[in-house]
Amino acid sequence: ETGVTQTPRHLVMGMTNKKSLKCEQHLGHNAMYWYKQSAKKPLELMFVYSLEERVENNSVPSRFSPECPNSSHLFLHLHTLQPEDSALYLCASSQEASGFNYEQYFGPGTRLTVT
Amino acid sequence: GQSLEQPSEVTAVEGAIVQINCTYQTSGFYGLSWYQQHDGGAPTFLSYNALDGLEETGRFSSFLSRSDSYGYLLLQELQMKDSASYFCAVRDNFNKFYFGSGTKLNVKP
Numbered sequence: 001e002t003g004v005t006q007t008p009r010h011l012v013m014g015m016t017n018k019k020s021l022k023c024e025q026h027l028g029h030n031a032m033y034w035y036k037q038s039a040k041k042p043l044e045l046m047f048v049y050s051l052e053e054r055v056e057n058n059s060v061p062s063r064f065s066p067e068c069p070n071s072s073h074l075f076l077h078l079h080t081l082q083p084e085d086s087a088l089y090l091c092a093s094s095q096e097a098s099g100f101n102y103e104q105y106f107g108p109g110t111r112l113t114v115t
Numbered sequence: 116g117q118s119l120e121q122p123s124e125v126t127a128v129e130g131a132i133v134q135i136n137c138t139y140q141t142s143g144f145y146g147l148s149w150y151q152q153h154d155g156g157a158p159t160f161l162s163y164n165a166l167d168g169l170e171e172t173g174r175f176s177s178f179l180s181r182s183d184s185y186g187y188l189l190l191q192e193l194q195m196k197d198s199a200s201y202f203c204a205v206r207d208n209f210n211k212f213y214f215g216s217g218t219k220l221n222v223k224p
Binding site: 106 | 119156157158160204214216
């Protein structure tokens, strides 16, 4: 595996379900990100982890819960979602060095549909 | 707050040149990046400008004017495979990235 991988690629869940999205990066990077991409809207940054510590929450509802057990893996735990949470969820990674970090590598995303 | 403005859609023909503009308003600025995203695919990094001026990478060039809070992506010798969405993004002082809504480029034969 190379780059950034995400599983599952597609997910349909009911509003009462609990599911998790997984992201893995094989690039040796030290920062990872979750983004939400909805149609006709900018990519919305949800969470940032740098050196496995969460550095940005960005006012995301508590029904989204991130977890970063190590520098290569990132999870997004989902529970009691709403239909408006249906979107493409993208994971990205980057190498943060001396404050310079401008290139992010994105995974293919998980297309989430909440019914 | 942070905001980036770019046109929603641009159409051009094969072989032509197209310019996609981006204006931004952010607190703290480290640089302007451009990403390409094909339908169903992941965004991929194209270019980055931290200083004023033009950066050229093959058929693609990117320009930045920090005083005008403005940049653009220039695509030359357009090919059908260039049909995609193009996003500008700004990094602030806190390692946070802000993206525009994207410009959908349609390349026609």
